[in-house]
Amino acid sequence: MQRGASTLGDGGIVEAEVAVIGSGPLGIVVALELGRAGHQVVLVESGQRRPDPRIQELSDLVGDDRYHVAMDLAVRRQLGGTSNTWGGRCVPFDPVDFDSRPWSTGAWPIAYEEVAPYFQRACDWCVCGQAVFSAHDLPELAGHSLIEGLNDGHVLSSDLERWSLPTNFRLVYGDELGRAPSVDLITGLTCTRITLAPDGSAVDHLVCRSAFNTSVRVKAGIYVVATGGLEATRLLFASNDRRPQGIGNHSGHLGRWYMAHMQTRAARLCLARPEDEVSYDHERDRDGVYVRRRFTFSRDWQHRHNLANAAIWLVNPELADPGHGSAVLSMVYLLLRSPAGSRLIAEGIRRDHLRSAVAPRLGPHLRNIATGIGPAARFALAFGYGRYLRRGRKVPGFFVRSTSSRYLLMYHGEHLSHRESFVAPTSQLDALGMPRLRTHLHFSQADIDNAKRGLTHLDEYLREQNVGWLELRDSDIDSFIRRSLYGTGGYHQTGTTRMSEDPDDGVVTRDLAVHGFGDLYIASTSTFPSSSQANPTFTGIAFAVRLADHIRHLLGGGKS
Numbered sequence: 001m002q003r004g005a006s007t008l009g010d011g012g013i014v015e016a017e018v019a020v021i022g023s024g025p026l027g028i029v030v031a032l033e034l035g036r037a038g039h040q041v042v043l044v045e046s047g048q049r050r051p052d053p054r055i056q057e058l059s060d061l062v063g064d065d066r067y068h069v070a071m072d073l074a075v076r077r078q079l080g081g082t083s084n085t086w087g088g089r090c091v092p093f094d095p096v097d098f099d100s101r102p103w104s105t106g107a108w109p110i111a112y113e114e115v116a117p118y119f120q121r122a123c124d125w126c127v128c129g130q131a132v133f134s135a136h137d138l139p140e141l142a143g144h145s146l147i148e149g150l151n152d153g154h155v156l157s158s159d160l161e162r163w164s165l166p167t168n169f170r171l172v173y174g175d176e177l178g179r180a181p182s183v184d185l186i187t188g189l190t191c192t193r194i195t196l197a198p199d200g201s202a203v204d205h206l207v208c209r210s211a212f213n214t215s216v217r218v219k220a221g222i223y224v225v226a227t228g229g230l231e232a233t234r235l236l237f238a239s240n241d242r243r244p245q246g247i248g249n250h251s252g253h254l255g256r257w258y259m260a261h262m263q264t265r266a267a268r269l270c271l272a273r274p275e276d277e278v279s280y281d282h283e284r285d286r287d288g289v290y291v292r293r294r295f296t297f298s299r300d301w302q303h304r305h306n307l308a309n310a311a312i313w314l315v316n317p318e319l320a321d322p323g324h325g326s327a328v329l330s331m332v333y334l335l336l337r338s339p340a341g342s343r344l345i346a347e348g349i350r351r352d353h354l355r356s357a358v359a360p361r362l363g364p365h366l367r368n369i370a371t372g373i374g375p376a377a378r379f380a381l382a383f384g385y386g387r388y389l390r391r392g393r394k395v396p397g398f399f400v401r402s403t404s405s406r407y408l409l410m411y412h413g414e415h416l417s418h419r420e421s422f423v424a425p426t427s428q429l430d431a432l433g434m435p436r437l438r439t440h441l442h443f444s445q446a447d448i449d450n451a452k453r454g455l456t457h458l459d460e461y462l463r464e465q466n467v468g469w470l471e472l473r474d475s476d477i478d479s480f481i482r483r484s485l486y487g488t489g490g491y492h493q494t495g496t497t498r499m500s501e502d503p504d505d506g507v508v509t510r511d512l513a514v515h516g517f518g519d520l521y522i523a524s525t526s527t528f529p530s531s532s533q534a535n536p537t538f539t540g541i542a543f544a545v546r547l548a549d550h551i552r553h554l555l556g557g558g559k560s
């Protein structure tokens with residue numbers, strides 16, 4: 001059932017077997033996995049079904065971290081959380097991420113083989129088909145490669161990303177949440193503090209407040225914080241009455257090791273033979289799910305070269321630069337710049353598409369459109385239908401075949417975990433009295449060197465295979481890469497409640513319980529000790545499913 005916080009009396013108590021805080025993808029998965037098994041769950045959500053600027057504003061940051069975006073671009077405080085705006089790219093973390101790597105400070109206390117069995121259930125939640133992430137394992141895709149004649153070696157080009165609908169968890173699971181007899185969904189209620197029992201070893205209750213100043217207590221046997229990476233960290237910091245440094249900060253790791261991703265479009269791929277076929281666009285598997293090929297580096301090669309994990313894929317040229325000569329790209333550029341632009345895609349993605357070193361000039365874009373009006377109109381009809389009008393699965397994006405045999409590349413790599421990369425509470429309070437966070441994302445020279453080495457390895461491999469080479473876009477490549485990182489952090493929030501074997505090394509256990517607690521769990525990508533090449537939500541959902549199984553096991557009973 002669903003009820004609004006305004007229906008609760010001030011000072012009331014809500015009770016359940018399990019309390020889940022936050023109804024983003026991870027919170028919904030934990031709540032429904034348990035609810036479907038018959039356990040009584042209360043799901044406390046700060047937002048409503050519709051966006052509300054007063055609630056969204058609760059997440060605002062303090063300070064001016066040049067690498068970080070504003071929180072209204074990075075998270076959505078609404079039923080369904082940030083899945084209301086996410087892109088839907090589903091990629092699992094790789095075995096190498098879980099390996100011991102002497103140069104990495106992000107050691108996982110759990111093996112890949114313990115997480116991989118949950119990938120199919122994560123696919124089911126994300127509606128992204130089979131948990132198959134290599135073109136070799138899909139007969140319908142196995143017959144060709146990313147570039148004609150290119151074989152897998154220490155560089156692979158058969159690894160796939162999958163795309164969900166994109167699944168908006170509010171739209172897909174909202175009705176079930178509202179109807180489920182065992183799930184008590186309370187919207188418009190923000191958890192502002194986790195209050196511990198007098199001896200500090202267990203949770204006594206949650207303090208929750210609504211925007212209408214109703215204050216209630218939530219009591220349960222088990223508590224799951226699923227408020228998103230930064231908000232989970234913030235709630236633990238704010239819960240400091242019995243633990244002055246915050247819950248889970250016993251060894252000083254809470255808020256540390258904040259990671260994003262290394263993202264740069266620093267290089268172009270040049271084809272050796274213009275006539276070679278390139279799988280630059282999305283393909284569909286036999287279930288109709290959109291997938292896309294990318295370059296990755298083999299596990300063995302990464303170990304041998306102490307190389308951070310990375311994926312590299314083909315992207316369109318910068319839209320803003322009319323030098324691309326494409327009517328379609330110029331048309332999209334002008335649409336995204338127009339007042340309608342922010343209605344077409346998530347604002348963060350729109351701004352990313354408009355980023356360019358080139359000054360905006362209208363005339364050349366109009367000339368591009370005039371010379372290719374036919375193809376541009378056909379594209380607008382086909383893409384507009386597939387992306388916005390068709391029911392169900394949407395086209396994730398579009399790619400234009402290069403007429404110059406050169407393709408811009410996106411390097412999307414692991415951001416190393418650095419102790420000096422952190423989030424911390426400040427003395428500024430939000431409207432409900434919670435301390436606001438400031439962020440300090442740190443990218444080291446080693447991060448930049450990893451990106452350069454990854455691009456160099458790819459260049460050498462393409463040359464060896466005689467299919468092409470890379471050209472760098474700037475002679476001062478270090479500065480170019482660093483500039484590309486400005487304003488990219490905050491979308492993927494990892495590291496700040498890291499999991500560890502030893503309580504001295506982290507915040508939560510391999511089972512996501514806060515060290516020293518048997519009743520308090522964190523379901524968030526912030527528990528990941530390293531950031532991988534992969535966007536984190538899919539693996540976060542796999543961990544959420546695993547956590548729900550763990551809690552079911554603890555509680556026993558319920559429907560199987």
Ligand SMILES: Cc1cc2nc3c(=O)[nH]c(=O)nc-3n(C[C@H](O)[C@H](O)[C@H](O)COP(=O)(O)OP(=O)(O)OC[C@H]3O[C@@H](n4cnc5c(N)ncnc54)[C@H](O)[C@@H]3O)c2cc1C
Pocket residue numbers: 021022023024025026027044045046047073074075076077078079080081082083085086087088089090091189190191192226227228229231235346347348349491492493523524525535536537538540
């Ligand atoms: C534009 C954009 C595109 C993205 N694209 C991708 C992508 O393609 N692939 C990918 O893997 N990831 C992507 N992401 C990231 C992805 O959206 C997040 O990783 C994911 O939503 C995290 O899920 P979550 O459930 O942990 O947190 P969220 O989705 O952030 O949900 C947290 C929920 O908790 C609620 N909440 C917060 N604090 C409290 C509180 N104190 N009390 C009660 N409720 C609270 C919030 O209102 C929210 O509903 C994208 C993000 C953005 C912004």
